[in-house]
């Protein structure tokens with residue numbers, strides 16, 4: 001019976017390993033490869049930590065299995081003692097404190113560059129640091145996007161902190177050029193939300209009272225999900241928008257179309273006489 005329990009408790013970690021092993025083949029994994037260069041580096045960090053924790057997990061589970069197995073054997077020998085008592089090992093304790101502390105310190109230092117590039121404005125790509133492409137305002141339950149418009153010659157205007165008459169607006173539809181970094185200013189009108197681009201590995205809380213710069217780069221043109229990752233009320237589930245990354249020219253064209261649509265006064269002139 002004791003062996004049954006030994007095998008029972010050894011079965012679960014083995015099952016966990018098996019599930020991890022087959023998960024990618026069944027798509028129980030990331031939503032595809034990272035669609036941004038920084039996202040790729042974030043994935044690399046994730047895999048590094050996954051490898052470290054897997055090695056530790058297998059090691060500790062194997063040690064646990066060994067102790068269970070030998071412990072079960074011991075009480076079968078008919079000895080008086082029902083268990084083997086230990087008061088611990090000072091040396092072992094020192095080792096398993098210092099080794100994880102070292103590993104944690106290594107991870108903390110190793111990920112600093114990626115973190116800085118992701119979050120600290122002075123480490124953002126220089127070309128976008130002071131040039132937000134749009135302002136994204138979360139509210140219950142949608143994303144409102146404000147673009148600085150274009151001037152009469154079609155040149156893009158800079159984004160002003162306050163709304164301008166030339167601004168262009170969309171809801172739940174963020175368009176950006178692909179293949180280069182872009183920065184948005186993130187705000188919220190009401191409660192806390194979270195700007196989440198899973199394919200690009202971008203997630204940033206929108207905090208009342210703050211304007212938070214967020215940058216990203218879509219490697220390829222395409223349509224990506226833009227979700228809210230902070231439970232923000234009853235309609236949180238429907239705070240789903242899209243990010244459209246497109247070539248510089250088609251993005252410019254889209255802006256022009258948006259401008260024309262927004263400036264359309266509803267009057268259609270016809271050439272017919274009388």
Ligand SMILES: [Cu+2]
Nearest residue numbers: 193228232239
């Ligand atoms: Cu939300």
